[in-house]
Amino acid sequence: MMYADLIDQEDLLSQLKALGFSVPPGATAEQACECAVRGLNNERAMELRTMVKQMYTSSASIQPAVRQAIDKQLLPALAQYQQSHSA
Template identity: 50%
Template structure:
């Protein structure tokens, strides 16, 4: 039996909350990424980049909705954050 480490929308939200982002329970990955991307400051961008790098390079499997939200909303915002 293989047990996989899965990152679903709730896990992803919890990780963002642990970084200091205020997000309501049950928020979708898409809505969470859009909220986080809005008005991102340099300090938060730095911490968020690290978290995203860890998620994308780690052994955990990101559920499709989480991966799509990261690719569509967070990565572009991180590229423009100063």
């Protein structure tokens, strides 16, 4: 549950679901991020970038497992998507 100063796994899953991503019940942060990057398109990539930016620039602390999932799954997938779809 998100408190004013902590973003945990439940918050990540809730945010992904709110953006319309299909995340299985009981998924870990890493599994949820894996699901979110499947079938990326311009709209989904933009939504994920915005979500990550908001999380990283907020005053809230991000739980280590959530930060690791974002760093290992979302950010590399977004960078690869952007690189392959630019030019």
